[in-house]
Amino acid sequence: MLAYRHAFHAGNHADVLKHSVLMACLAHLQQKPTPILVVDTHAGAGSYVPDGSLTRQKSEWHTGLGRLWGMRAEKMPALIRDYLAAMREGNSPDAAKPDLIAGSPLLLARRLRDKDGLRCCEAHPTDVPLLQATLAPFGRRAQIIQADGFEALRGWLPPASRRALVLMDPSYELKSDYPRALKSLREAIDRFATGCFVLWIPMIARHEVDRFLRQSMALPVASRLLVSLKVRSPLKDGLGLMGSHLVILNPPFGLRASLEEAMPWLVKQLGQDATARFDITQQEAGGPRPPRPVMPRNPRSRSTPPHRPA
Ligand SMILES: C[S@@+](CC[C@H](N)C(=O)[O-])C[C@H]1O[C@@H](n2cnc3c(N)ncnc32)[C@H](O)[C@@H]1O
Structure with a gap:
């Protein structure tokens, strides 16, 4: 379970x-008129209420969305301005704090054009009905299956329109999620090498994450972009989420420039100590070897933290 x-x-x-x-x-x-198939392989519940029993327990939104919520849009880089505008939808315009926190499925569903489609996969039996309720207003364009996202992905590819955006956002609760994510992406690329794939990776002090990062950046596509945001140093015992990485396979043209504008600003807003920083690396096919990860190692850490720690 x-x-x-x-x-x-x-x-x-x-x-x-x-x-x-x-x-x-x-x-x-x-920006192109062709229909897009969007896949969210690990979708979660779709939306969250900050005062809900689980979300309130840790109130982690204070480390992210909460720091940006009250800021004026004109002071923000475009990438963050657009994100915040999307997050504010469904909230009252002058609310001092969010009443609803959209997850990836709701954010994506709200931006679908009539011709686009969203396919969501979620394995947790409690989150599936919540996700169904969140996406019900979007009708048949947003479809949900309770299944293993690593397995289901290949069945949706290649899309008829030959254009797809895939988010793979595992919980990494199981060690096997790392090799399974790589296998699933390899199969997906075999079927559809030109899709845009976004893979979330935790920044934690573990050697296997370093290796996984390098392996993800070596997947056989024409170009790859790695963006990392470190918000703090590890806790004394080496545990805890220090930040996160995203590997974007076949990133859209213009994304790197948007990130170069946004990331220094984001470090300032979300950094929790002096070690906060960002890194952006782009690689084209035939380019240099995948980079060393930006995450510092903690050689003293021998314990086994949860893979996606709180
Ligand atoms: C990090 S959360 C997803 C968050 C969501 N993508 C968002 O950004 O709002 C990961 C989700 O994957 C689900 N999950 C774990 N293993 C899975 C699997 N093999 N297939 C599909 N879903 C899985 C978990 O129940 C959890 O809801």
């Missing part, structure tokens, strides 16, 4: 990075 519930983490610093990039990818891809 899966224990991870995204409600504990909704709207945190990692969600800010992930959702900003995701929305920017979709907006870039929608």
